[in-house]
Amino acid sequence: MKNRWLIALSAIAIHLSIGGAYAYSVYKLPLVETMGWTATQVTVAFTIMMALAGTSAAFFGKFVEKNGPRKSAMVAAILFGAGQAGSGLAVMMDSVTLYWLTYGLLSGLGMGIGYISPVSTLIKWFPDRRGLATGMAVLGFGAGALITAPVAANLMQTVGISSTYYILGAGYFILMFLGASYITPPPANYMPEGMKQAIDTGKKEVKKDLRQLTAKEAVKTKHFWMLWAMKLINTSAGIMMISVASPMAQEVVGLSVAGAAALVGIMGIFNGGGRLGWAAASDYLGRQNVFIVFFVIQIVAFLLLPITTNVLIFQALILLVVSCYGGGFSNLPAFAGDLFGTKEVGAIHGYLLTTWSLGGVFGPILVNAIKGSTGSYVPVFYTFFGLITVAFIISIWLKMDIKKFQMKQQVVNEQPVGKTSRKTS
Missing domain, CATH: 1.20.1250.20 (MFS general substrate transporter like domains)
Structure with missing residues (x-):
């Protein structure tokens, strides 16, 4: 039996990584000034990524249910990590089109799959605190930008834009892969000990879901x-x-x-x-x-x-x-x-x-x-x-x-x- 709080920590690691995409504004000015790309061209990559994040979550929801959170989160780690690191290659090659395909397309797909992969599992691990469990993961998503923004800004000044993307892409991949390695669904009808005791003593009632639907x-x-x-x-x-x-x-x-x-x-x-x-x-x-x-x-x-x-x-x-x-x-x-x-x-x-x-x-x-x-x-x-x-x-x-x-x-x-x-x- 795995520790459900470590499962939550793994989910936070995944969401912290993909949430780093919200720090995109720190890249805009350096890309425009250094590469000579227009502000519109730079913004298109972020627009593609955000559009794909929601739609890929919908299209790959069945994939997540079929393959489980571990495989799905690993796929997300590969896509998102490759998208971020590939952006460095696009900058090095001075290719806006490749930048749209890497930062926009690959990162967007990775973000959508990575967003939903751990959440459904957390709900099953925390039948007594569903809200808190999903809140912890999604807080990680919101906090990702707060961590990434200063780190990316400092790296760009120190090692340049391309190397910043390589370093962050590798870092995201490692963090997401480690989180994915530990995540697994709980046993059928899992209930934490504290919840079992509370129900047995009459202190708590089991709140049943309205129905079970596909x-x-x-x-x-x-x-x-x-x-x-x-x-x-x-x-x-x-x-x-x-x-x-x-x-x-x-x-x-x-x-x-x-x-x-x-x-x-x-x-x-x-x-x-x-x-x-x-x-x-x-x-x-x-x-x-x-x-x-x-x-x-x-x-x-x-x-x-x-x-x-x-x-x-x-x-x-x-x-x-x-x-x-x-x-x-x-x-x-x-x-x-x-x-x-x-x-x-x-x-x-x-x-x-x-x-x-x-x-x-x-x-x-x-x-x-x-x-x-x-x-x-x-x-x-x-x-x-x-x-x-x-x-x-x-x-x-x-x-x-x-x-x-x-x-x-x-x-x-x-x-x-x-x-x-x-x-x-």
Whole structure:
């Protein structure tokens, strides 16, 4: 029997590595100045990677379920490591196309597979703390950029851009491979000793999943699409805020350039902290209730942002929205497990992560289109207030429908066997 906390540490090692991709901004200026590539050409690689991260998570979800977390994470390590190290070769050869294929294509595929590989396994190892378990892994993803950014910046000054990619690519591969080597699913019907004792003494009740479905069956349910819609809106709002927080704060409340830069750094902390904090809270409040709280917070935030003149309050509202964005990622796989069971939760989680790619495109495009046509960020706040209100209504509807489904199940379970068999015949 393996130690489940070391399994969690292995998952964090994988997510820390692929999360390093979020430090991409540190490469932009050096590539433009040193290589003579345009800012657009450099940005395309990151766009390809982020688009592929969500879609590859969906396409390879079945692969992860079929081959297990260890093989899948090793494939992710090879793809992501090769993508990062290959970027160094592209820089050395002065080939933008090769850079798009390595940093964009290979790293994007590795990121998507590496993201979902350990999460479904953690859910099975932590039946008593699903939220905390997924929160730890996804926190690692958020923290990856905080570690990579200063390391990459220092390496580029010391050894150059190509060698930086070689070193980081090798480092990511080793860390991911070591994590993958230890990860394995728990025995069937695994339950930690503390949970067993709590159930035996009556201190704890076993919270059963709503049902056990395959990925193919799950996508045919309205609960899947309700959760998908909620996650898409939550992701779009969060990425929108991340993409324009600095100029928005400077324009709306007159925040200084230095203050806006500090805000962006603090947003990274709230993004990562929200992933762990909200996930841990969901083990006590319930996943459906946490999503309702997300939307209540954001409704209030988007209502207050256009009328707020105080710099500190304005920043606090932005940070709350960003924490809900991070919390949505950590609560998603646990919520999927609650609704559809753990049979193919990796594949289901992968399908739900298409919202990651779509939200990454939809949020920034919407804010730029509104700002471009109106010349103000104020209509943006009201637009997202409307979208978040829709998500809030869906979250209430989902909660009521889950309760209705549970009551129907209870009636069926309480029905006498003889009576059931006569009805069936």
